[in-house]
Amino acid sequence: MTMTEKILARASEKAQLTPGDNVWVNVDILMTHDVCGPGSIGIFKREFGEDAKVWDREKLVIIPDHYIFTSDERANRNVDILRDFCHEQNIKYFYDIKDLSNFKVNPDYKGVCHVALAQEGHCRPGEVLLGTDSHTCTAGAFGQFATGIGNTDAGFVLGTGKLLLKVPPTLRFVMDGEMPDYLLSKDLILQIIGEITVAGATYKSMEFVGTTVESLTMEERMTLCNMVVEAGGKNGVVPADSTTFKYLEGKTSLPYEPVYSDDQARFLAEYRFDVSKLEPVVAKPHSPDNRALARECKDVKIDRVYIGSCTGGKTEDFMAAAKVFLASGKQVKVPTFLVPATQKVWMDLYSLPVPGSGGKTCSQIFEEVGCDTPASPSCGACLGGPKDTYARMNEPKVCVSTTNRNFPGRMGHKEGQIYLASPYTAAASALTGYVTDPREFL
Numbered sequence: 001m002t003m004t005e006k007i008l009a010r011a012s013e014k015a016q017l018t019p020g021d022n023v024w025v026n027v028d029i030l031m032t033h034d035v036c037g038p039g040s041i042g043i044f045k046r047e048f049g050e051d052a053k054v055w056d057r058e059k060l061v062i063i064p065d066h067y068i069f070t071s072d073e074r075a076n077r078n079v080d081i082l083r084d085f086c087h088e089q090n091i092k093y094f095y096d097i098k099d100l101s102n103f104k105v106n107p108d109y110k111g112v113c114h115v116a117l118a119q120e121g122h123c124r125p126g127e128v129l130l131g132t133d134s135h136t137c138t139a140g141a142f143g144q145f146a147t148g149i150g151n152t153d154a155g156f157v158l159g160t161g162k163l164l165l166k167v168p169p170t171l172r173f174v175m176d177g178e179m180p181d182y183l184l185s186k187d188l189i190l191q192i193i194g195e196i197t198v199a200g201a202t203y204k205s206m207e208f209v210g211t212t213v214e215s216l217t218m219e220e221r222m223t224l225c226n227m228v229v230e231a232g233g234k235n236g237v238v239p240a241d242s243t244t245f246k247y248l249e250g251k252t253s254l255p256y257e258p259v260y261s262d263d264q265a266r267f268l269a270e271y272r273f274d275v276s277k278l279e280p281v282v283a284k285p286h287s288p289d290n291r292a293l294a295r296e297c298k299d300v301k302i303d304r305v306y307i308g309s310c311t312g313g314k315t316e317d318f319m320a321a322a323k324v325f326l327a328s329g330k331q332v333k334v335p336t337f338l339v340p341a342t343q344k345v346w347m348d349l350y351s352l353p354v355p356g357s358g359g360k361t362c363s364q365i366f367e368e369v370g371c372d373t374p375a376s377p378s379c380g381a382c383l384g385g386p387k388d389t390y391a392r393m394n395e396p397k398v399c400v401s402t403t404n405r406n407f408p409g410r411m412g413h414k415e416g417q418i419y420l421a422s423p424y425t426a427a428a429s430a431l432t433g434y435v436t437d438p439r440e441f442l
Contacts, residue, residue: 036132043155055161111342111377121251143240177276194291202232308339312402
């Protein structure tokens with residue numbers, strides 16, 4: 001069996017599974033947030049009763065992160081609904097925010113759910129993690145089955161701890177070769193999506209292996225798995241190894257058991273890449289598979305740069321951007337918005353020294369080159385949000401962004417144009433005011 005088949009077999013207490021089988025799976029973790037939580041809670045109460053209790057108060061993780069720093073009353077009410085439910089159910093992991101004027105006075109507040117799940121130790125090899133958010137597939141970086149589900153499914157899981165799932169077939173992506181120092185994992189996944197298209201992995205598992213993948217950090221593996229849903233993937237998965245185990249030290253005390261694909265496992269298809277030959281890429285408007293080399297877009301004038309989100313707002317993403325700024329010795333030519341994914345990432349920007357900078361932090365480098373001050377951690381403008389969302393595109397501008405989707409209207413304005421790129425490419429573009437290959441500075 002493949003890794004995905006093995007994880008689902010264990011979770012459904014079956015000895016053997018093949019793609020296409022429908023099985024009742026025991027869920028290890030269910031995550032929900034402020035946009036889908038209230039709907040899921042409503043369905044749970046309607047179907048299981050007003051006084052029903054959730055199946056396990058320690059397996060539910062509730063993370064407000066989407067529409068937080070806004071005066072929109074409905075958005076604020078959504079967080080209130082989560083809070084009332086968590087108090088009523090005595091939910092152990094609720095990362096609350098009450099004071100919107102200063103996120104730092106909310107010790108429990110984390111930020112972007114997919115990054116918080118990893119940082120807070122809710123991701124473990126071999127487990128099943130479901131979330132009411134399509135980018136839940138990010139957690140597959142830990143060698144677990146992780147996928148997004150709808151509110152109805154989540155309402156059912158809240159009451160039973162189970163879900164009926166169809167076993168997906170697996171596509172295997174073998175990535176070998178040394179990663180050039182101007183490439184990031186975002187380039188790899190944009191390359192793959194460009195190759196197989198946004199429908200190329202529909203209801204399939206995407207398994208990433210090879211020497212390049214083994215050399216990636218956990219945050220870079222998360223970027224890889226994060227965007228499998230942009231190819232239609234059911235889940236993405238990276239085999240757990242010493243990098244995974246080291247990351248998990250001190251984050252979780254629960255035992256876990258990794259699984260690996262058998263040598264004789266059947267894959268639907270195998271794709272091979274020599275990463276040493278790849279170049280920095282972007283996804284042009286208005287689709288994540290509209291791939292082009294960054295250098296082919298050098299005449300595209302841009303209005304702004306956005307660095308943030310579950311895809312591109314992790315500590316290493318900001319470190320990468322800082323590296324380009326440092327190497328250039330120049331000022332940014334367009335407004336550059338920085339939205340750390342979580343409170344921990346925000347702290348890192350102000351405390352960790354950037355290698356080769358003589359002890360400067362990301363925040364110092366960002367200030368020196370003229371970026372906007374790092375904003376409060378949340379999903380921010382990645383998905384538009386209420387009109388008063390920080391860095392939302394309220395006019396038809398051209399933006400280079402480290403986020404994951406560039407459909408019309410995704411960041412706010414229907415006529416806005418979004419070029420998806422790595423943090424290296426985003427930083428390089430900020431310095432020139434055009435879509436720019438980071439090799440100009442690195």
